[in-house]
Amino acid sequence: MDLVDFIRARLDEDERIARDADGISRDTLLDLYEDLIQSRPLDGQRRLFGIFIGRFTSGRMLADIQAKRRLVDWHTDQHDLLASARPTVGCRCYDGWPCTTLRLLALPYASHHEYRTEWRP
Ligand SMILES: [Zn+2]
Numbered sequence: 001m002d003l004v005d006f007i008r009a010r011l012d013e014d015e016r017i018a019r020d021a022d023g024i025s026r027d028t029l030l031d032l033y034e035d036l037i038q039s040r041p042l043d044g045q046r047r048l049f050g051i052f053i054g055r056f057t058s059g060r061m062l063a064d065i066q067a068k069r070r071l072v073d074w075h076t077d078q079h080d081l082l083a084s085a086r087p088t089v090g091c092r093c094y095d096g097w098p099c100t101t102l103r104l105l106a107l108p109y110a111s112h113h114e115y116r117t118e119w120r121p
Pocket residue numbers: 075091092093094099100101102
């Protein structure tokens with residue numbers, strides 16, 4: 001598995017999780033939120049966590065995943081175009097293959113068992 005395959009596999013996993021969460025009904029989410037409020041007041045860290053989960057919804061995750069996929073495609077396409085003319089040159093980033101952008105996209109998954117230390121930027 002190369003770095004691009006690795007990133008795409010992680011994004012596929014993230015998408016599955018986001019889509020599963022997207023299937024939770026609004027009523028269920030409201031019930032969960034109601035339980036949270038009634039169990040204890042939303043103060044301090046509980047309030048911060050509520051703001052956090054409100055911001056990073058499944059829709060936000062899916063948009064983020066789509067943007068990352070476009071970045072991977074863009075850098076991979078550039079790499080392929082240049083590779084056909086100059087086989088040892090990476091993408092338009094001109095810093096070798098895989099480029100720093102792809103290495104950075106993989107970095108959040110560095111704890112995954114398939115992540116290779118040589119991909120670290
Ligand atoms: Zn690049």
